Amino acid sequence: MNTGRLEAFSDGVIAIIITIMVLELKIPQGASLAGLKPLLPVFAGYALSFIYVGIYWNNHHHMMHAVKSVSGGVLWANLHLLFWLSTVPFVTAWMGEHPLAEAPVALYGVILLMNALAWLLLQTMLIRHEGGESELAKAIKAGLKERISPALYVAGIVAAFVFPPAALLFYVAVAAIWFIPDRRVERQLGMR
Amino acid sequence: MNTGRLEAFSDGVIAIIITIMVLELKIPQGASLAGLKPLLPVFAGYALSFIYVGIYWNNHHHMMHAVKSVSGGVLWANLHLLFWLSTVPFVTAWMGEHPLAEAPVALYGVILLMNALAWLLLQTMLIRHEGGESELAKAIKAGLKERISPALYVAGIVAAFVFPPAALLFYVAVAAIWFIPDRRVERQLGMR
Amino acid sequence: MNTGRLEAFSDGVIAIIITIMVLELKIPQGASLAGLKPLLPVFAGYALSFIYVGIYWNNHHHMMHAVKSVSGGVLWANLHLLFWLSTVPFVTAWMGEHPLAEAPVALYGVILLMNALAWLLLQTMLIRHEGGESELAKAIKAGLKERISPALYVAGIVAAFVFPPAALLFYVAVAAIWFIPDRRVERQLGMR
Amino acid sequence: MNTGRLEAFSDGVIAIIITIMVLELKIPQGASLAGLKPLLPVFAGYALSFIYVGIYWNNHHHMMHAVKSVSGGVLWANLHLLFWLSTVPFVTAWMGEHPLAEAPVALYGVILLMNALAWLLLQTMLIRHEGGESELAKAIKAGLKERISPALYVAGIVAAFVFPPAALLFYVAVAAIWFIPDRRVERQLGMR
Numbered sequence: 001m002n003t004g005r006l007e008a009f010s011d012g013v014i015a016i017i018i019t020i021m022v023l024e025l026k027i028p029q030g031a032s033l034a035g036l037k038p039l040l041p042v043f044a045g046y047a048l049s050f051i052y053v054g055i056y057w058n059n060h061h062h063m064m065h066a067v068k069s070v071s072g073g074v075l076w077a078n079l080h081l082l083f084w085l086s087t088v089p090f091v092t093a094w095m096g097e098h099p100l101a102e103a104p105v106a107l108y109g110v111i112l113l114m115n116a117l118a119w120l121l122l123q124t125m126l127i128r129h130e131g132g133e134s135e136l137a138k139a140i141k142a143g144l145k146e147r148i149s150p151a152l153y154v155a156g157i158v159a160a161f162v163f164p165p166a167a168l169l170f171y172v173a174v175a176a177i178w179f180i181p182d183r184r185v186e187r188q189l190g191m192r
Numbered sequence: 193m194n195t196g197r198l199e200a201f202s203d204g205v206i207a208i209i210i211t212i213m214v215l216e217l218k219i220p221q222g223a224s225l226a227g228l229k230p231l232l233p234v235f236a237g238y239a240l241s242f243i244y245v246g247i248y249w250n251n252h253h254h255m256m257h258a259v260k261s262v263s264g265g266v267l268w269a270n271l272h273l274l275f276w277l278s279t280v281p282f283v284t285a286w287m288g289e290h291p292l293a294e295a296p297v298a299l300y301g302v303i304l305l306m307n308a309l310a311w312l313l314l315q316t317m318l319i320r321h322e323g324g325e326s327e328l329a330k331a332i333k334a335g336l337k338e339r340i341s342p343a344l345y346v347a348g349i350v351a352a353f354v355f356p357p358a359a360l361l362f363y364v365a366v367a368a369i370w371f372i373p374d375r376r377v378e379r380q381l382g383m384r
Numbered sequence: 385m386n387t388g389r390l391e392a393f394s395d396g397v398i399a400i401i402i403t404i405m406v407l408e409l410k411i412p413q414g415a416s417l418a419g420l421k422p423l424l425p426v427f428a429g430y431a432l433s434f435i436y437v438g439i440y441w442n443n444h445h446h447m448m449h450a451v452k453s454v455s456g457g458v459l460w461a462n463l464h465l466l467f468w469l470s471t472v473p474f475v476t477a478w479m480g481e482h483p484l485a486e487a488p489v490a491l492y493g494v495i496l497l498m499n500a501l502a503w504l505l506l507q508t509m510l511i512r513h514e515g516g517e518s519e520l521a522k523a524i525k526a527g528l529k530e531r532i533s534p535a536l537y538v539a540g541i542v543a544a545f546v547f548p549p550a551a552l553l554f555y556v557a558v559a560a561i562w563f564i565p566d567r568r569v570e571r572q573l574g575m576r
Numbered sequence: 577m578n579t580g581r582l583e584a585f586s587d588g589v590i591a592i593i594i595t596i597m598v599l600e601l602k603i604p605q606g607a608s609l610a611g612l613k614p615l616l617p618v619f620a621g622y623a624l625s626f627i628y629v630g631i632y633w634n635n636h637h638h639m640m641h642a643v644k645s646v647s648g649g650v651l652w653a654n655l656h657l658l659f660w661l662s663t664v665p666f667v668t669a670w671m672g673e674h675p676l677a678e679a680p681v682a683l684y685g686v687i688l689l690m691n692a693l694a695w696l697l698l699q700t701m702l703i704r705h706e707g708g709e710s711e712l713a714k715a716i717k718a719g720l721k722e723r724i725s726p727a728l729y730v731a732g733i734v735a736a737f738v739f740p741p742a743a744l745l746f747y748v749a750v751a752a753i754w755f756i757p758d759r760r761v762e763r764q765l766g767m768r
Contacts, residue, residue, distance in 0.1 A: 005199060005253055007581060012207030012396075015588030020215065022662045023596065027670040031677035047659070054655045058648075061581055072250075076371075079246045083239070086214045094219040101223035179652075197391060197445055204399030204588075212407065267445075268563075271438045275431070278406045286411040293415035389583060389637055396591030404599065459637075460755075463630045467623070470598045478603040485607035 003064050006078060010060060013082045017089060018053045021046055024093040042096035048175065049092040052112065055178045056085060056119070066136040067126055077125045081118040087111050105167045106160035112171060113153040120146055149174050195256050198270060202252060205274045209281060210245045213238055216285040234288035240367065241284040244304065247370045248277060248311070258328040259318055269317045273310040279303050297359045298352035304363060305345040312338055341366050387448050390462060394444060397466045401473060402437045405430055408477040426480035432559065433476040436496065439562045440469060440503070450520040451510055461509045465502040471495050489551045490544035496555060497537040504530055533558050579640050582654060586636060589658045593665060594629045597622055600669040618672035624751065625668040628688065631754045632661060632695070642712040643702055653701045657694040663687050681743045682736035688747060689729040696722055725750050 025042060028035030070078075091111045095104040123146065127137045140146070156170030217234060220227030262270075283303045287296040315338065319329045332338070348362030409426060412419030454462075475495045479488040507530065511521045524530070540554030601618060604611030646654075667687045671680040699722065703713045716722070732746030 005203065008200065008584065009203045009207055009249065011581065011585045012204055012588055013211050015585055016208055016211040016592055018658075019589050019592040019596070019662055020211070022666060023215075023599075025663075025666045027666065027673060031670075031674035031679055033679040033683075036679075036683070050655075050659050050662075054652070057585065058651055058655075061651075075250055075253075076246070079242075079250075082210075083242050086211055086242075087217075090214060090217045090219065094223075097219060098223035103223055103225040103228075107225075107228070197395065200392065201395045201399055201441065204396055205403055208400055208403040212403070215407075264442075267442055268438070271434075271442075274402075275434050278403055278434075279409070282406060282409045282411065286415075289411060290415035295415055295417040295420075299417075299420070389587065392584065393587045393591055393633065396588055397595050400592055400595040404595070407599075456634075459634055460630070463626075463634075466594075467626050470595055470626075471601070474598060474601045474603065478607075481603060482607035487607055487609040487611075491609075491612070 003067055003070055006070055006075065007061075007064050010078060010082060011057070014053060014057045014060070014085065017085055018050055018057070021049055021053075021089040021092055024089065024096060041099035045092050045096040045099070048172065049088050051175050051179070052115075053085060053088060055175065056081075056115065059119075059178070063123065063126065063136070063140075066134075066139055067130060068134075069129075071125075071129045074122070074125050074129055077118070077122040081115065081122050084111065084114045084118045088115070100164045100168075102161050102164055105164040106157050109153050109157040109160060109167060109171060112174070113150055113157070116146070116149045116153060120150075145177055148177065195259055195262055198262055198267065199253075199256050202270060202274060203249070206245060206249045206252070206277065209277055210242060210249070213241055213245075213281040213284055216281065216288060233291035237284050237288040237291070240364065241280050243367050243371070244307075245277060245280060247367065248273075248307065251311075251370070255315065255318065255328070255332075258326075258331060259322060260326075261321075263317075263321045266314070266317050266321055269310075269314040273307065273314050276303065276306045276310045280307070292356045292360075294353050294356055297356040298349050301345050301349035301352060301359060301363060304366070305342055305349070308338070308341045308345060312342075337369055340369065387451055387454055390454055390459065391445075391448050394462060394466060395441070398437060398441045398444070398469065401469055402434060402441070405433055405437075405473040405476055408473065408480060425483035429476050429480040429483070432556065433472050435559050435563070436499075437469060437472060439559065440465075440499065443503075443562070447507065447510065447520070447524075450518075450523055451514060452518075453513075455509075455513045458506070458509050458513055461502070461506040465499065465506050468495065468498045468502045472499070484548045484552075486545050486548055489548040490541050493537050493541040493544060493551060493555060496558070497534055497541070500530070500533045500537060504534075529561055532561065579643055579646055582646055582651065583637075583640050586654060586658060587633070590629060590633045590636070590661065593661055594626055594633070597625055597629075597665040597668055600665065600672060617675035621668050621672040621675070624748065625664050627751050627755070628691075629661060629664060631751065632657075632691065635695075635754070639699065639702065639712070639716075642710075642715060643706060644710075645705075647701075647705045650698070650701050650705055653694070653698040657691065657698050660687065660690045660694045664691070676740045676744075678737050678740055681740040682733050685729050685733040685736060685743060685747060688750070689726055689733070692722070692725045692729060696726075721753055724753065 025039065025046060028039060088111060091104070091108045095101075095108045098104045123140065127134070127140070130136050152170050152174050156167040156174075159170060160167035217231065217238060220231060280303060283296070283300045287293075287300045290296045315332065319326070319332070322328050344362050344366050348359040348366075351362060352359035409423065409430060412423060472495060475488070475492045479485075479492045482488045507524065511518070511524070514520050536554050536558050540551040540558075543554060544551035601615065601622060604615060664687060667680070667684045671677075671684045674680045699716065703710070703716070706712050728746050728750050732743040732750075735746060736743035
């Protein structure tokens with residue numbers, strides 16, 4: 001089975017996730033500029049989640065580019081990742097409502113962690129399917145980013161119960177690390 | 193007419209169905225972790241429906257892979273299946289609101305049953321269109337899973353009026369049976 | 385410019401329209417089967433609109449199959465059709481709330497009429513773009529269905545202010561006429 | 577990396593944006609035609625935003641047609657454009673609620689301005705990626721429309737605080753300028 005329909009379906013789900021988040025931006029009651037002020041943290045949270053989902057789309061794009069075919073297990077590992085991505089709008093909305101509250105900020109980290117673990121699982125299943133000598137396996141052998149991210153999320157979750165703004169710094173840091181698409185894969189495949 | 197646009201449209205509809213279900217996960221009123229507790233059954237119901245819709249996408253993917261072309265009747269049988277799939281978010285939301293109540297649990301089973309029958313109809317029309325000697329016809333000759341599932345749904349619907357948790361066990365059992373993509377088709381086509 | 389991306393974008397918009405309509409099916413307040421009763425007209429309206437949008441998708445599929453390339457004007461005629469299709473969920477929701485009230489039933493007909501006119505416009509621009517000797521032009525020369533439908537819609541709109549159920553009969557009749565994909569195009573192209 | 581998946585993902589996001597805007601058209605409370613009156617400005621705003629998003633889709637289509645491959649930077653410039661496009665439904669809803677109020681009309685202009693700047697950034701990154709001698713670079717050398725639009729938006733934003741209807745005229749004027757797909761690109765590529 002080739003990767004075409006898997007990519008198309010993933011694109012569809014990710015496109016919807018990234019777009020329906022904005023529906024949480026409820027319009028202010030009045031017509032004054034001042035009414036926009038309480039929306040600023042919601043908007044910032046939306047922007048952060050947009051970047052996160054964008055990173056996943058970007059890296060999904062890159063990883064699938066190095067993949068030849070998919071198995072039934074890969075299809076489910078991919079759906080599993082999409083499931084956790086689909087919970088991002090929920091936790092973004094909760095954090096937006098209570099910007100610096102402990103529980104929402106911690107749960108945001110938990111959801112990011114679940115996404116990171118689902119990504120690792122998908123990657124592992126793809127490498128097992130493609131074989132240890134495949135381009136994909138060589139390209140992500142090191143996998144430094146994949147290993148650092150969960151640790152940073154856990155640190156963020158713990159920090160959320162002490163000083164929530166610090167947790168947000170952890171989450172922004174992981175986003176910054178991943179912002180650049182995976183040069184290792186690009187280099188291995190000689191892509192531009 | 194080839195299957196390309198039918199698959200693309202089905203992917204789009206299924207991607208939207210699977211994603212908008214999460215919009216039913218309304219954020220809790222306060223900012224405490226305790227506020228998440230009443231959401232747990234809603235979340236569990238969402239996860240079950242996500243798996244169900246995922247199974248349909250997965251098997252749709254497999255079945256269409258064995259199909260050469262589609263007729264007008266197949267297009268409508270496919271839209272008919274998409275119609276019943278589109279009612280899954282509604283009944284998931286109702287069951288999530290009343291996790292172990294008789295009527296919502298029974299209706300959940302009715303909707304799953306309608307989906308199963310719509311699937312059987314689509315399969316029948318595809319086999320008639322492709323011909324009895326086609327790869328598809330040979331691959332799903334036995335059709336054990338397709339015949340057991342409706343019976344289990346009916347059992348679940350009846351059970352819902354006696355002891356709702358038992359009904360949920362039936363629904364989870366059918367999901368488990370279908371979880372693995374259809375090996376018969378894969379074997380027949382020599383796909384990986 | 386080829387028709388690929390136009391079809392993909394139209395598929396996306398139509399898939400969303402057909403799916404978000406179900407979001408209007410608000411879950412009943414209690415957990416009893418009796419609570420579903422007031423939803424029946426909403427459900428029937430949803431089913432009718434689903435069939436209508438399905439017909440447009442189906443015929444769009446067929447028409448574009450006979451088209452070689454598109455112009456800027458065709459792109460906008462297509463967006464114009466998508467605009468009117470996107471208003472179907474709104475009017476379906478209004479009619480669902482007031483099933484046999486004059487104004488909602490009449491507006492439903494007006495929206496269907498606008499869609500039919502947008503379809504005619506798209507067809508006209510495609511024929512002008514493809515040329516009078518094109519396969520498309522020959523295939524839909526007669527265009528009986530396209531001419532009868534607006535008349536039936538107008539009859540339905542007028543009927544809505546006298547006896548709303550009669551208007552609904554007109555709308556169902558047009559759906560029945562269009563239910564079968566356009567055999568003329570299929571025959572001309574020798575498609576199955 | 578080729579442009580296929582970037583176009584498909586952009587199509588998905590734009591299709592969702594253009595369609596969920598209609599969800600803001602809340603059905604009137606009663607069943608009378610008079611109840612539709614307060615919806616007219618909301619409907620007009622929806623139509624204007626539909627045209628704006630349609631213009632972006634149309635021009636995105638044209639620009640990507642002249643592009644051979646994309647870089648990581650282009651992927652992000654594209655996501656950045658999609659982010660600002662995704663805020664259009666929010667500001668359309670706010671302006672629809674307060675049709676001629678200063679702040680909503682001004683913010684509508686600000687969002688259009690951000691979209692125009694995001695478009696310029698994407699265009700700049702594409703030309704840098706494709707090279708100064710590319711078809712794309714030659715085609716949009718002049719870029720008159722791209723330079724006039726931001727100035728007109730700024731004029732509209734200023735006007736919003738003096739006389740909001742004048743601001744709307746500015747926004748409609750820009751839409752009119754862009755309504756016709758970019759003939760320069762079409763001419764350069766010899767497309768129809």
